[in-house]
Amino acid sequence: MYDGKKIIPGLLIFLGLVTYPFWHNGVSGKTGYVPKPKLPVDKKECVEPKDYIRVNHKDLLDDWKSSAIRKGRRTYVASNQKRYTMSLTRTCMQCHTDRAEFCDQCHKYAGVENKCWDCHMFPKEIKKE
Amino acid sequence: MELKRRGFLTIAGLTLLGLTAKPGWDIFSKVELPEPSPTPERLAKKKWGMAVDLKKCWSLEKCKDCIDACHRIHNVPDLGTLKEEIKWIWPVPFEKVFPEHELEYSGEDYHQKPVMVFCNQCDDPPCVKYCPTRATWKRKDGIVMMDFHRCIGCRYCMAGCPYGSRSFNWRDPRPFIKKVHLEFPTRTKGVVEKCNFCEERLNRNLLPACVEACKEKALSFGDLKDPGSDVRRALYHRTIYQRLPELGTKPKVYYIL
Numbered sequence: 001m002y003d004g005k006k007i008i009p010g011l012l013i014f015l016g017l018v019t020y021p022f023w024h025n026g027v028s029g030k031t032g033y034v035p036k037p038k039l040p041v042d043k044k045e046c047v048e049p050k051d052y053i054r055v056n057h058k059d060l061l062d063d064w065k066s067s068a069i070r071k072g073r074r075t076y077v078a079s080n081q082k083r084y085t086m087s088l089t090r091t092c093m094q095c096h097t098d099r100a101e102f103c104d105q106c107h108k109y110a111g112v113e114n115k116c117w118d119c120h121m122f123p124k125e126i127k128k129e
Numbered sequence: 130m131e132l133k134r135r136g137f138l139t140i141a142g143l144t145l146l147g148l149t150a151k152p153g154w155d156i157f158s159k160v161e162l163p164e165p166s167p168t169p170e171r172l173a174k175k176k177w178g179m180a181v182d183l184k185k186c187w188s189l190e191k192c193k194d195c196i197d198a199c200h201r202i203h204n205v206p207d208l209g210t211l212k213e214e215i216k217w218i219w220p221v222p223f224e225k226v227f228p229e230h231e232l233e234y235s236g237e238d239y240h241q242k243p244v245m246v247f248c249n250q251c252d253d254p255p256c257v258k259y260c261p262t263r264a265t266w267k268r269k270d271g272i273v274m275m276d277f278h279r280c281i282g283c284r285y286c287m288a289g290c291p292y293g294s295r296s297f298n299w300r301d302p303r304p305f306i307k308k309v310h311l312e313f314p315t316r317t318k319g320v321v322e323k324c325n326f327c328e329e330r331l332n333r334n335l336l337p338a339c340v341e342a343c344k345e346k347a348l349s350f351g352d353l354k355d356p357g358s359d360v361r362r363a364l365y366h367r368t369i370y371q372r373l374p375e376l377g378t379k380p381k382v383y384y385i386l
Contacts, residue, residue, distance in 0.1 A: 069276050072268060073166035074332060085163040090312055119277065119314035 035109040038101040047078050047091070061088060061116070088120050098124040164332050172269035177250070177326055178353035178381040179340070180363040183223075185347035187242050193220070195245060198342030199324070204315045206305035215296040217324040218247050218339055227370055227384075245348075247339075248273065248294040248324035249372060249380030256286035256295065265321075271353075271381060272326045282319035291376055295323045353381065 001007065025031050046053050048060070064086040068074045076084045085091050096102045099122045107113070132140075186192075196218045199205070205215055220243035224231040231240060254273045257266055264279035265286055287295045301318045309315065313329065316322055327337035335341070340348040351358030363385060370384040 065278060069274070069278070071169075072172060072328075072332070074164035075166040076163065083163040085161075087164075089314060093311075115317075118317045121309055121311060121315060123311055 033109070035105040037103075037105040038098070040095040040097070043095045046095075047076065047082075047084050049079070052079075061092075064088070088116065093120065093122055097122060100124075169269050174270075174354070176271040176353045176381070177331070178271075178351065178360045178383065179247070179250075179326070179337075180349045180360045180369075180383040180385055181245055182347045182349070182363065182385045183239070183242075183244060184386070185345045186245060186343075187239070189345055192344070194342045194344060195339035195348065196220075198338040199327075201308070202310050202338050203313050203325075204302075204306050204310055205322075206302035207307070208300075208302075208305050213299045215298065215302065215322065217296075217322070218245055220244065221246050226372060229375075230370060244384065245339075246292065246294070246372070247382055248326075249292055249378065249382045250324075250326055252379035252381060253377060255289040255291065255378060259285040259289035261285065268328075272328050272331075273323075274328065275321070275323060275325060277314070277316055277320050277322070280320045282321065284321060286321055291373055291378065292380075295321050297321050 048056075053060070064076065065088075067076075068086045074086045076086045078084060099117060103117070199217050200207070203217060205217055208214060222240070223242050223244050224240040226244045226246060250271060250273050252267075252271065254265075254267055257273065260266075261283060262279050262281055264276045264281070266274055266276075268274050282297065284297055287293075287297060298316050298318050298320050303309075303315050306315060327335070327339075330337060336350055337348075340350045349359040349363040351360040353360060355361065360383075364383055368386045370386060371380045372382070372384075374380070
Protein backbone atom coordinates (compact mmCIF):
# COMPACT_ATOMS: atom_id res chain seq x y z
CA MET A 1 0.00 0.00 0.00
CA TYR A 2 1.38 3.35 -0.97
CA ASP A 3 1.48 5.87 1.86
CA GLY A 4 0.09 3.33 4.32
CA LYS A 5 1.81 5.18 7.15
CA LYS A 6 -0.37 8.21 6.45
CA ILE A 7 -3.60 6.49 5.36
CA ILE A 8 -4.06 4.12 8.29
CA PRO A 9 -3.54 6.72 11.08
CA GLY A 10 -5.71 9.09 9.03
CA LEU A 11 -8.50 6.52 8.84
CA LEU A 12 -8.22 5.88 12.58
CA ILE A 13 -8.48 9.58 13.36
CA PHE A 14 -11.46 9.87 11.01
CA LEU A 15 -13.27 6.95 12.64
CA GLY A 16 -12.54 8.40 16.06
CA LEU A 17 -14.04 11.74 15.12
CA VAL A 18 -17.11 10.19 13.48
CA THR A 19 -17.90 8.01 16.47
CA TYR A 20 -17.11 10.84 18.92
CA PRO A 21 -20.76 11.49 19.95
CA PHE A 22 -21.25 7.81 20.84
CA TRP A 23 -18.23 7.28 23.04
CA HIS A 24 -18.43 10.74 24.53
CA ASN A 25 -21.99 10.12 25.73
CA GLY A 26 -20.97 6.66 26.91
CA VAL A 27 -18.12 8.03 29.01
CA SER A 28 -20.10 10.98 30.45
CA GLY A 29 -22.99 8.68 31.42
CA LYS A 30 -25.57 10.39 29.22
CA THR A 31 -26.68 7.15 27.57
CA GLY A 32 -28.20 6.03 30.83
CA TYR A 33 -30.22 9.25 31.22
CA VAL A 34 -33.91 8.79 31.84
CA PRO A 35 -36.22 11.81 31.86
CA LYS A 36 -37.95 12.30 35.19
CA PRO A 37 -41.08 14.41 34.85
CA LYS A 38 -42.07 15.70 38.27
CA LEU A 39 -45.64 14.79 39.14
CA PRO A 40 -47.85 17.06 41.22
CA VAL A 41 -47.52 16.27 44.91
CA ASP A 42 -51.03 16.93 46.19
CA LYS A 43 -52.97 15.29 43.35
CA LYS A 44 -53.07 11.53 42.90
CA GLU A 45 -55.10 11.04 39.76
CA CYS A 46 -54.90 12.29 36.19
CA VAL A 47 -57.93 12.36 33.91
CA GLU A 48 -56.90 8.97 32.51
CA PRO A 49 -54.49 6.25 33.71
CA LYS A 50 -50.79 7.04 33.51
CA ASP A 51 -49.98 4.57 30.73
CA TYR A 52 -52.76 5.86 28.53
CA ILE A 53 -51.81 9.49 29.11
CA ARG A 54 -48.14 8.80 28.47
CA VAL A 55 -48.87 7.46 24.98
CA ASN A 56 -52.00 9.36 24.01
CA HIS A 57 -51.83 12.78 25.66
CA LYS A 58 -51.28 14.44 22.33
CA ASP A 59 -54.40 12.93 20.79
CA LEU A 60 -56.39 13.59 23.93
CA LEU A 61 -55.44 17.27 23.91
CA ASP A 62 -56.13 17.48 20.20
CA ASP A 63 -59.61 16.02 20.74
CA TRP A 64 -60.23 18.40 23.62
CA LYS A 65 -59.19 21.32 21.47
CA SER A 66 -61.57 20.55 18.64
CA SER A 67 -64.41 19.55 20.94
CA ALA A 68 -64.19 22.62 23.18
CA ILE A 69 -63.46 25.28 20.59
CA ARG A 70 -65.18 24.07 17.46
CA LYS A 71 -68.17 22.26 18.95
CA GLY A 72 -68.46 24.13 22.24
CA ARG A 73 -68.66 20.84 24.15
CA ARG A 74 -66.52 21.00 27.23
CA THR A 75 -67.43 18.00 29.38
CA TYR A 76 -64.97 15.11 29.24
CA VAL A 77 -66.16 11.77 30.54
CA ALA A 78 -63.11 9.77 31.55
CA SER A 79 -62.81 6.00 31.32
CA ASN A 80 -63.73 5.76 35.03
CA GLN A 81 -66.87 7.85 34.39
CA LYS A 82 -65.50 10.90 36.19
CA ARG A 83 -66.28 14.18 34.50
CA TYR A 84 -63.79 16.92 33.75
CA THR A 85 -63.78 20.27 31.96
CA MET A 86 -61.94 20.06 28.66
CA SER A 87 -59.36 22.78 29.03
CA LEU A 88 -55.60 22.76 28.88
CA THR A 89 -55.24 25.90 30.99
CA ARG A 90 -58.09 25.30 33.39
CA THR A 91 -57.77 21.55 33.91
CA CYS A 92 -54.31 20.20 33.01
CA MET A 93 -52.27 23.18 34.09
CA GLN A 94 -54.06 23.44 37.43
CA CYS A 95 -52.05 20.40 38.57
CA HIS A 96 -49.08 20.46 36.20
CA THR A 97 -48.03 23.98 37.02
CA ASP A 98 -44.41 23.89 35.95
CA ARG A 99 -43.38 23.37 32.38
CA ALA A 100 -39.65 22.92 33.03
CA GLU A 101 -40.23 20.18 35.58
CA PHE A 102 -42.96 18.33 33.74
CA CYS A 103 -43.40 18.75 29.98
CA ASP A 104 -39.86 19.78 29.13
CA GLN A 105 -38.38 16.70 30.81
CA CYS A 106 -39.47 14.35 28.04
CA HIS A 107 -40.04 16.85 25.28
CA LYS A 108 -36.48 18.13 25.42
CA TYR A 109 -35.06 14.62 25.72
CA ALA A 110 -37.00 13.41 22.68
CA GLY A 111 -36.46 16.65 20.78
CA VAL A 112 -40.20 17.10 20.27
CA GLU A 113 -41.32 20.67 19.96
CA ASN A 114 -44.88 21.89 19.91
CA LYS A 115 -46.74 25.16 19.88
CA CYS A 116 -49.13 24.65 22.81
CA TRP A 117 -47.04 26.79 25.13
CA ASP A 118 -46.82 29.73 22.76
CA CYS A 119 -50.29 30.71 23.94
CA HIS A 120 -51.22 28.52 26.92
CA MET A 121 -49.24 29.79 29.85
CA PHE A 122 -48.16 27.86 32.91
CA PRO A 123 -48.87 29.39 36.33
CA LYS A 124 -45.21 28.98 37.32
CA GLU A 125 -44.03 30.73 34.17
CA ILE A 126 -45.75 33.92 35.23
CA LYS A 127 -44.34 33.98 38.72
CA LYS A 128 -40.81 33.86 37.32
CA GLU A 129 -41.35 36.79 34.99
CA MET B 130 -91.38 -2.20 71.46
CA GLU B 131 -94.17 0.28 71.52
CA LEU B 132 -93.47 3.43 69.61
CA LYS B 133 -94.79 6.57 71.27
CA ARG B 134 -95.62 9.69 69.35
CA ARG B 135 -92.53 11.48 70.64
CA GLY B 136 -90.26 8.55 69.76
CA PHE B 137 -91.72 8.33 66.27
CA LEU B 138 -91.18 12.03 65.65
CA THR B 139 -87.59 11.82 66.89
CA ILE B 140 -86.78 8.92 64.60
CA ALA B 141 -88.54 10.56 61.64
CA GLY B 142 -86.64 13.78 62.25
CA LEU B 143 -83.29 12.04 62.50
CA THR B 144 -84.02 10.08 59.31
CA LEU B 145 -84.78 13.28 57.43
CA LEU B 146 -81.60 14.86 58.77
CA GLY B 147 -79.65 11.80 57.67
CA LEU B 148 -81.10 12.01 54.16
CA THR B 149 -79.95 15.61 53.77
CA ALA B 150 -76.39 14.78 54.79
CA LYS B 151 -75.17 13.58 51.39
CA PRO B 152 -76.59 16.43 49.23
CA GLY B 153 -75.49 18.94 51.85
CA TRP B 154 -71.98 17.54 51.83
CA ASP B 155 -71.89 17.70 48.04
CA ILE B 156 -72.89 21.35 48.06
CA PHE B 157 -70.43 22.50 50.69
CA SER B 158 -67.48 20.32 49.71
CA LYS B 159 -65.61 21.83 46.80
CA VAL B 160 -66.66 19.46 44.03
CA GLU B 161 -66.48 21.53 40.90
CA LEU B 162 -68.86 20.49 38.18
CA PRO B 163 -67.35 20.31 34.72
CA GLU B 164 -68.44 22.81 32.12
CA PRO B 165 -71.45 21.74 30.05
CA SER B 166 -71.58 20.19 26.61
CA PRO B 167 -74.59 21.78 24.93
CA THR B 168 -75.89 19.98 21.86
CA PRO B 169 -76.09 21.92 18.59
CA GLU B 170 -79.90 21.91 18.88
CA ARG B 171 -79.70 23.46 22.31
CA LEU B 172 -77.22 26.09 21.16
CA ALA B 173 -79.49 26.93 18.23
CA LYS B 174 -82.32 27.84 20.62
CA LYS B 175 -80.43 30.96 21.65
CA LYS B 176 -79.19 33.99 19.82
CA TRP B 177 -76.96 36.19 21.89
CA GLY B 178 -77.18 39.93 21.46
CA MET B 179 -76.10 43.12 23.13
CA ALA B 180 -77.55 46.59 23.52
CA VAL B 181 -75.56 49.72 24.36
CA ASP B 182 -77.50 52.55 25.99
CA LEU B 183 -75.53 55.55 24.78
CA LYS B 184 -77.01 58.13 27.16
CA LYS B 185 -76.18 55.95 30.16
CA CYS B 186 -72.70 55.34 28.76
CA TRP B 187 -72.08 59.07 28.32
CA SER B 188 -73.19 59.90 31.85
CA LEU B 189 -69.76 58.94 33.13
CA GLU B 190 -67.11 60.82 31.22
CA LYS B 191 -63.85 59.13 30.30
CA CYS B 192 -64.97 55.87 31.94
CA LYS B 193 -63.37 52.83 30.33
CA ASP B 194 -64.22 50.11 32.81
CA CYS B 195 -65.62 47.86 30.10
CA ILE B 196 -62.47 48.11 28.00
CA ASP B 197 -60.22 47.45 30.98
CA ALA B 198 -62.24 44.45 32.14
CA CYS B 199 -62.35 42.89 28.68
CA HIS B 200 -58.73 43.46 27.84
CA ARG B 201 -57.60 42.22 31.22
CA ILE B 202 -59.41 38.89 31.15
CA HIS B 203 -58.64 38.21 27.49
CA ASN B 204 -54.95 39.08 27.72
CA VAL B 205 -55.20 41.82 25.12
CA PRO B 206 -51.78 43.48 24.86
CA ASP B 207 -51.26 47.22 25.04
CA LEU B 208 -48.67 47.90 22.36
CA GLY B 209 -48.84 51.66 22.78
CA THR B 210 -48.96 52.39 19.05
CA LEU B 211 -52.06 53.08 17.00
CA LYS B 212 -50.70 51.25 13.98
CA GLU B 213 -50.36 47.86 15.64
CA GLU B 214 -53.13 48.38 18.17
CA ILE B 215 -55.06 45.30 19.29
CA LYS B 216 -58.58 45.96 20.46
CA TRP B 217 -61.70 44.07 21.41
CA ILE B 218 -63.70 47.09 22.59
CA TRP B 219 -62.77 50.62 21.74
CA PRO B 220 -64.37 54.09 21.61
CA VAL B 221 -65.10 55.86 18.33
CA PRO B 222 -66.76 59.30 17.94
CA PHE B 223 -70.51 59.10 17.23
CA GLU B 224 -70.22 60.79 13.84
CA LYS B 225 -67.74 58.15 12.67
CA VAL B 226 -69.80 55.21 13.92
CA PHE B 227 -73.11 56.46 12.52
CA PRO B 228 -72.23 58.73 9.60
CA GLU B 229 -75.79 58.34 8.25
CA HIS B 230 -77.22 59.90 11.43
CA GLU B 231 -74.84 62.81 11.48
CA LEU B 232 -77.01 65.82 10.76
CA GLU B 233 -75.06 69.03 10.73
CA TYR B 234 -77.60 71.36 12.34
CA SER B 235 -79.58 68.94 14.46
CA GLY B 236 -78.78 70.91 17.60
CA GLU B 237 -77.61 67.78 19.39
CA ASP B 238 -74.23 67.76 21.05
CA TYR B 239 -73.32 64.12 20.77
CA HIS B 240 -71.42 64.10 17.47
CA GLN B 241 -68.06 63.92 19.16
CA LYS B 242 -69.12 61.69 22.04
CA PRO B 243 -67.48 58.27 22.23
CA VAL B 244 -69.44 55.18 21.21
CA MET B 245 -68.14 51.82 22.36
CA VAL B 246 -67.79 49.48 19.42
CA PHE B 247 -67.14 45.74 19.39
CA CYS B 248 -67.35 42.89 16.98
CA ASN B 249 -70.98 43.03 15.86
CA GLN B 250 -71.33 39.23 15.83
CA CYS B 251 -73.14 39.62 12.50
CA ASP B 252 -75.89 37.23 11.58
CA ASP B 253 -74.44 37.15 8.09
CA PRO B 254 -70.74 37.65 8.83
CA PRO B 255 -68.53 38.64 5.90
CA CYS B 256 -65.36 37.59 7.74
CA VAL B 257 -66.56 33.98 7.82
CA LYS B 258 -67.00 33.92 4.06
CA TYR B 259 -63.48 35.19 3.52
CA CYS B 260 -61.62 32.88 5.89
CA PRO B 261 -59.84 30.23 3.80
CA THR B 262 -59.14 27.88 6.72
CA ARG B 263 -62.49 28.05 8.57
CA ALA B 264 -60.62 29.51 11.52
CA THR B 265 -63.60 31.78 12.02
CA TRP B 266 -67.16 30.59 11.78
CA LYS B 267 -70.64 31.29 13.09
CA ARG B 268 -71.74 29.15 15.97
CA LYS B 269 -75.31 27.91 16.26
CA ASP B 270 -76.06 30.47 18.96
CA GLY B 271 -74.91 33.27 16.70
CA ILE B 272 -71.46 33.90 18.13
CA VAL B 273 -68.83 34.45 15.46
CA MET B 274 -66.08 32.29 16.89
CA MET B 275 -62.39 32.43 16.29
CA ASP B 276 -60.14 29.37 16.45
CA PHE B 277 -56.71 30.81 17.12
CA HIS B 278 -55.19 27.38 16.54
CA ARG B 279 -56.26 27.35 12.94
CA CYS B 280 -55.67 30.99 11.96
CA ILE B 281 -52.89 31.34 9.41
CA GLY B 282 -52.78 35.14 9.61
CA CYS B 283 -53.77 35.87 6.02
CA ARG B 284 -55.92 38.81 7.22
CA TYR B 285 -58.64 38.27 4.60
CA CYS B 286 -61.19 38.50 7.42
CA MET B 287 -59.84 41.90 8.38
CA ALA B 288 -60.28 43.08 4.84
CA GLY B 289 -63.78 41.62 4.80
CA CYS B 290 -64.99 43.10 8.08
CA PRO B 291 -66.70 46.45 7.38
CA TYR B 292 -66.45 47.46 11.05
CA GLY B 293 -62.71 47.08 11.61
CA SER B 294 -63.44 44.73 14.48
CA ARG B 295 -60.45 42.49 13.94
CA SER B 296 -56.88 43.08 14.99
CA PHE B 297 -53.72 41.38 13.85
CA ASN B 298 -50.78 40.41 16.04
CA TRP B 299 -47.84 41.91 14.21
CA ARG B 300 -45.48 40.79 16.95
CA ASP B 301 -45.41 38.49 19.96
CA PRO B 302 -48.00 40.05 22.28
CA ARG B 303 -46.80 38.48 25.53
CA PRO B 304 -44.26 41.11 26.60
CA PHE B 305 -46.98 43.76 26.22
CA ILE B 306 -49.48 42.13 28.56
CA LYS B 307 -49.25 43.77 31.96
CA LYS B 308 -50.67 40.90 33.99
CA VAL B 309 -51.50 37.62 32.33
CA HIS B 310 -54.92 36.22 33.16
CA LEU B 311 -54.31 32.50 33.40
CA GLU B 312 -57.75 31.27 32.43
CA PHE B 313 -57.50 32.55 28.87
CA PRO B 314 -54.66 31.85 26.45
CA THR B 315 -52.53 34.62 25.02
CA ARG B 316 -52.03 34.80 21.27
CA THR B 317 -48.94 34.48 19.12
CA LYS B 318 -47.49 36.55 16.36
CA GLY B 319 -49.43 36.19 13.12
CA VAL B 320 -52.90 35.54 14.53
CA VAL B 321 -56.05 37.63 14.13
CA GLU B 322 -58.24 38.27 17.17
CA LYS B 323 -61.51 39.94 18.05
CA CYS B 324 -64.31 40.07 20.61
CA ASN B 325 -65.86 36.64 21.22
CA PHE B 326 -68.91 37.81 23.24
CA CYS B 327 -67.15 36.15 26.20
CA GLU B 328 -68.08 32.72 24.90
CA GLU B 329 -65.93 31.12 27.60
CA ARG B 330 -67.92 32.94 30.29
CA LEU B 331 -71.37 32.30 28.80
CA ASN B 332 -70.58 28.61 29.03
CA ARG B 333 -70.29 29.03 32.79
CA ASN B 334 -73.51 31.10 33.04
CA LEU B 335 -71.61 34.35 33.51
CA LEU B 336 -72.36 37.60 31.72
CA PRO B 337 -69.72 39.05 29.40
CA ALA B 338 -66.99 40.87 31.29
CA CYS B 339 -67.82 44.30 29.82
CA VAL B 340 -71.49 44.00 30.81
CA GLU B 341 -70.51 43.01 34.31
CA ALA B 342 -67.95 45.81 34.63
CA CYS B 343 -70.24 48.66 33.53
CA LYS B 344 -71.23 50.69 36.59
CA GLU B 345 -73.94 52.61 34.73
CA LYS B 346 -75.58 49.40 33.45
CA ALA B 347 -75.34 50.84 29.96
CA LEU B 348 -74.73 47.42 28.43
CA SER B 349 -77.47 44.82 28.34
CA PHE B 350 -76.86 41.31 27.19
CA GLY B 351 -79.09 38.33 26.59
CA ASP B 352 -80.95 36.03 24.28
CA LEU B 353 -82.52 37.94 21.40
CA LYS B 354 -85.03 35.14 20.83
CA ASP B 355 -86.43 35.51 24.36
CA PRO B 356 -88.82 38.50 24.61
CA GLY B 357 -88.20 38.75 28.36
CA SER B 358 -84.42 38.91 28.20
CA ASP B 359 -82.45 41.95 29.37
CA VAL B 360 -81.42 42.91 25.88
CA ARG B 361 -84.94 42.69 24.44
CA ARG B 362 -86.40 44.70 27.31
CA ALA B 363 -83.74 47.38 26.82
CA LEU B 364 -84.75 47.71 23.16
CA TYR B 365 -88.53 48.23 23.67
CA HIS B 366 -89.86 51.61 22.51
CA ARG B 367 -86.46 53.14 22.02
CA THR B 368 -84.62 54.68 19.11
CA ILE B 369 -82.28 51.94 17.94
CA TYR B 370 -79.28 52.26 15.69
CA GLN B 371 -77.10 49.60 14.17
CA ARG B 372 -73.77 50.05 12.48
CA LEU B 373 -74.01 50.15 8.69
CA PRO B 374 -77.34 48.31 8.47
CA GLU B 375 -77.43 48.87 4.71
CA LEU B 376 -74.70 46.26 4.23
CA GLY B 377 -77.02 43.46 5.28
CA THR B 378 -74.64 41.93 7.79
CA LYS B 379 -77.41 42.06 10.43
CA PRO B 380 -75.36 43.04 13.47
CA LYS B 381 -76.43 41.72 16.86
CA VAL B 382 -75.10 44.75 18.73
CA TYR B 383 -77.72 47.49 19.07
CA TYR B 384 -77.20 51.12 20.05
CA ILE B 385 -79.96 52.91 21.94
CA LEU B 386 -80.26 56.66 21.82
